[in-house]
Amino acid sequence: MLEDKNPQRTPLEQMGEFGLIDHLTKKFELGQPSSLKGIGDDAAVLDFKDKLAVVSTDMLVEGVHFDLGYVPLKHLGYKSVIVNLSDIYAMNAMATQVTVSLAVSNRFPLEALEEFYAGVALACKGYGVDLVGGDTTSSQKGMIISVTALGTAEQGTLAYRSGGRPGDLLVVSGDLGAAYLGLQVLEREKEVFKVNPDNQPDLSPYTYLVERQLKPEARKDIVELLRALEVRPTSMIDVSDGLSSEILHLCRNGELGCMLYEDKIPLDPTVISTAEEFKMDSSLIALSGGEDYELLFTIAQDDYSKIKGNPNMTIIGHMAQKSEGAQLITRAGTQIPLRAQGWNSFG
């Protein structure tokens, strides 16, 4: 289904380590004022002046976090950067630099890594961050990617997971569940392809879902929007593991309870229709699916009028006293405890 578009296969041995690093990174330029020295010395040099610096790292392992059977390498490069930027924005900070480290087996030709770096470059450009370093090494089998993202924030503007208060409104950006369903669609097509390799899948009804899975975006725009609206989130987290798991993090870290309203959870129409096709419950998909990379945050009730009616965010509930527990109020009006594994908690 996803043929190698680039027929050339230059063995990595032919490049040498330094030749390879230079080849992959020479087109990257520095744009951030804080990037004093990027690739090419023993360490990058950054100058954040009087700002707070934030750092986040993630590792992605072939066969565990991604399947090169249906994930094009360019998308993988893009997504590897995006998921890290999302963590920086989830602190209510602005991302400034990334480092990208790779372990690859000799099964990968140079052209494959070029594709990967084309995706890295696209993400860096789109979000205005600089690639300032990394590491390159070989692996026995498969590909391992580690990305570190750096960012900055003004004193007193960071949003921790722990900052919520009882009565704060619980808000989420965008819509949920599409990335999970996109993965289900891709997995299904992979099985069909195994049986009949000539079959060209028609993914057009699922464009939004597949795009949310393969080419997620980080919500830098939400951090900027909140700033423009003069709303300071009291706590924040990004939705990487599914809504219920992230809400429980905010509850646990803030020593809070919460009330989440099922009918408020924002769902794209294709999520609803495709969930029906897969005989799944769309609310459960939003609660447990993950990889949406939306921002989940709490705001003081006084800020309600500033965000009311904004199409980029939805109020889905409110925080409560710890003693009240974390509760889901279903469409039918029943109250049930929210669980990280939403699938098993209410059948």
Ligand code: ADP
């Ligand atoms: P060292 O031997 O000190 O680890 P390297 O030869 O690994 O140095 O790296 C040289 C430079 O290239 C450093 O600036 C490093 O950050 C950068 N670099 C190495 N690998 C990558 C990569 N995969 N992507 C981006 N930069 C890289």
Ligand code: MG
């Ligand atoms: Mg090195």
